[in-house]
Amino acid sequence: MEDVKQNTLKEEKIRHFLKKNSNFEWQLSIFEELESTNDYLIEFANPNEYCLCLSESQTKGRGRNLKKWQSPKYENIYMSISFSTNHELKNFSSFSLVSALAVHNVLLKQNIFTEIKWPNDIYLNKKKIGGILIETLTRDAENLIIVGIGLNVFMENNIEIDRDWTSIILELENIVLDRNEIISDIANEVILLKSKFEKKGFDNFVKDFNKLNFLKDKKVFLSNSINKQGTVLDINSDGSLNVRIGNKIKKISSGEVSININ
DSSP, X not given: OOOGGGGOOOHHHHHHHSOOBTTBOEEEEEESXXXXXXXXXXXXXXXXXXXEEEESOBSSOBOGGGOBOOOOTTTSEEEEEEEEESSOGGGGTTHHHHHHHHHXXXXXXXXXXXXXXXXXXXXXXXXXXXXXXXXXXXETTEEEEEEEEEEXXXXXXXXXXXXXXXXXXXXXXXXXXXXXXHHHHHHHHHHHHHHHHHHHOGGGGHHHHHHTBTTTTOEEEETTSTTOEEEEEEEOTXXXXXXXXXXXXXXXXXXXXXXXXX
16 A cells, blocks of 8 residues: 555645635645644634635544544544534534535545445445534624544554444555545535535435435434334434334434444
8 A cells, every 4th residue: 555644635736626716715724733623613714714624633533422533643534614604503403414425425436435324424334434523603793614524544553443443445455545635525515515505405415315324224222212222214304313113203313312223
């Protein structure tokens, strides 16, 4: 395998791949090491621009429910995108699913087929390859959305991860990838889908998501319910998940429950 350090993040390359739009220019920040790309944009993002923050490593990377996200240097993608919206922040509760679709679309162009584990994980060959973390805030009277994306690209070993995981290079050993291009393509795709999301809501993405629903027909355990096991069905237009428990169908939202596969 090519030395991954030859595949370092390069501003000129990333700007070349980022789509230019007459209405905006990307504010791009690249670091060798950062506590968290999401935290950086929470503090420094300009609500009047589209911001993209990247780091070769994170010392305090995190996933959903404050779980630590392992972030070794030069091996993976750690990126955050911020943008403002005229919509209420609560309307973006399902945007992690849209962002996961954006990642799926980009990787599919590289002949990498991923699935999405509700509400924010990306799976390749039945193992976790990435995750999404959406955070929202209001700054200068503007509603701001932060989209954090972690994607395992070149990582081959990590004893600190306590669940089944993989990386692109582990599953497709001979594949040739440029993180700079993938990052730019993901950023472009997130903004493209964001515009569609603001116009039509998540209902516009339900069909696509259900085709990629990793949990479909799987037996799961719901963390907020004692001895509650069920079978996952499909997803709703608001991003909630339908789970059959006994003879009833329970509609669950991402903020109220964790899903564990039996």
